[in-house]
Amino acid sequence: MKIDKRHLLNYSILIPYLILSVLGLIVVYSTTSATLVQIGASSFGSVLNQGIFWLISLIAISFIYKIKLNFLKKRQFIFFVIAIEVVLLLLSRFVGARVNGAHGWLRLGPISIQPAEYLKIILVWFLAYTFSRRQEEIEVYDYQSLTKNQLIPRALNDWRWISLILIGLVAILPDLGNATILILTALIMVSVSGIAYRWFSTILMTIVAFASVILGSIWVMGVDRVAKIPVFGYVAKRFSAFFNPFEDLSGAGHQLANSYYAMSNGGWFGLGLGNSIEKRGYLPEAQTDFVFSIVIEEFGFVGASLILALLFFLILRIILVGIRAKNPFNSMMALGVGGMMLMQTFINIGGISGLIPSTGVTFPFLSQGGNSLLVLSVAIAFVLNIDANEKRDSLYRELEDTYHG
Incomplete structure (x- = not known):
């Protein structure tokens, strides 16, 4: 049958x-x-x-x-796709168009390709393939089966090296947003691989501690000094806005401050579809990064909550x-x-x-x-x-x- x-x-x-x-x-x-x-x-x-x-x-x-999804479990095909992704990331960094301080797009006529976006599903696929093949080892040796008791992997084909290289290529675009998503997604993949819960807790606390040290260092050093670091200079502006968006309303804090204004304008039930004030030149990138601020402004807290509930x-x-x-x-x-x-x-x-x-x-x-x-x-x-x-x-x-x- x-x-x-x-x-x-x-x-x-x-x-x-x-x-x-x-x-x-x-x-x-x-x-x-x-x-x-x-x-x-x-x-x-x-x-x-x-x-x-x-x-x-x-x-x-x-x-x-x-x-049939059996082709997803073929090692040669996985590494072929990864090799193509690496080439596309390198091309986007050194040949691709620069948008908002980052190299992340390859333009082919009217079409723009953003390789970092495709890496999200590729990383999930690669780690699912790698960890699913080690289930018997994980049951016996727990987390050690994923690392072979090696703090630093010795072979370049180790999943940690491959993941680190792929995420690193995204980070140097620089695209720290997608790099953060990739890091957290990799953490999720490790945690669902079958290892004991204590390892997940340890890794999570390590990441939180590392992020806290980075934020604290930027706060102590000052955003102006961080801005002089090659590659990541534009990222410093985002940190400046994070610490105090209203200190520089015409510069680094402009987007976040207007995002607050948009959400405040929306109230409970919003201004109505198409009636946003902030999207009319006040809030840059209103259609991409800050689109949900406009959703709150037009649909209100109630409408935006329903959309968010549907997504969840x-x-x-x-x-x-x-x-x-x-x-x-x-x-x-x-x-x-x-x-x-x-x-x-x-x-x-x-x-x-x-x-x-x-x-x-x-x-x-x-x-x-x-x-x-x-x-x-x-x-x-x-x-x-x-x-x-x-x-x-x-x-x-x-x-x-x-x-x-």
Whole structure:
């Protein structure tokens, strides 16, 4: 008996994804149309570009859902994709366009590729493959099976070296926002690999302590001195705004201060769709990094909370797929995707609210950015496929037990 995967589609993931994607198109139009009209361009320019990426995403979801995922477990294919990603990251650093102080984009005619975005799903895939192959060792030797009792890995093909090199290439763009997401995603992947909880706690406390030392050092040294450090000079402005955004309203603190104004303007129920004041030239990057500030201004605290609740529901359903999965690779892949989306959401919200320094990270689905939407869609497609395969295998086991019983 053959079970068709079409009947196993997880609508509790697909429907929230579709709603958030459509909301994203509406928000992109709302945040970009006025600015485009001011420069004499079509008010639909940005939303049409986003719409094209969404159509490509839907085609990708349809294709990925139907295929067998065994190719994801082939070592040669994984390292081939990683090699291409390394080349793209190097090209974006030394050849790519410079935007807001960072090299992160490769322009191919009208299309811009952001390799750092694609690295998110590649890192989850690579670590899920690596850790799933060591489950028997992890059960016996715990965390030591991942490190071979080596504080510093001796071989360049060690997962720690590969992860460090990939994240380092993103950091030197410099794209510290995506680098932070990658670090936290890697931490999540290590924690769900089967190791004891105490190791996760130790790693997390180490990262918190390291981040505290960095922030404290910048505060003691002063932002002006940090700004003189090669490569990371522009990042110092973000830290300056984090410490006191109202000290330099015309400079470093301009974005964060206007983000506060936007959220204050929104109140409980918002000014109404399209009626934002801050998006009309007051809040730079209103369609990308600070899009949720505009969402709060137009939809209010109540509307923005409902959108955030829908996103968290989607993430929790993805995590639930990982928890229920019997196959270690499938489980870690789904948990990694859910963790990656959760980290991106928290970092964006933290940045626009001043809880952490602004990192330039986009808000999932709502921010303008075709590459981000495509990566999130591909990640959703993998989770849908994994969930369908797990359900089908479970049904086959039940049928077999019934037959033999």
